[in-house]
Amino acid sequence: MLRHSFASRLRENGAPLETIQQALGHQDIGTTLIYAHVSTTKQRADIARYLEGEGGRVMASVTTWLRRQLGAILAERSSR
Numbered sequence: 001m002l003r004h005s006f007a008s009r010l011r012e013n014g015a016p017l018e019t020i021q022q023a024l025g026h027q028d029i030g031t032t033l034i035y036a037h038v039s040t041t042k043q044r045a046d047i048a049r050y051l052e053g054e055g056g057r058v059m060a061s062v063t064t065w066l067r068r069q070l071g072a073i074l075a076e077r078s079s080r
Contacts, residue, residue: 007035012042040074 010020021032
């Protein structure tokens with residue numbers, strides 16, 4: 001539990017996967033991905049931020065549609 005919390009906290013604060021991999025002593029990045037889970041809320045916020053960009057905004061209807069699609073995908077993944 002501690003390793004999972006440690007890795008997740010690093011990832012949510014923007015640490016690159018390679019840094020987390022080294023900190024946990026993993027040889028395979030796939031193992032690190034198991035520990036470095038990012039919360040659904042954080043994923044949605046990040047994607048929304050990326051969609052908005054620095055200068056302009058994506059049309060509101062497209063953004064709303066994409067958020068709904070992402071929500072459906074993430075809900076499906078979390079139910080597995």
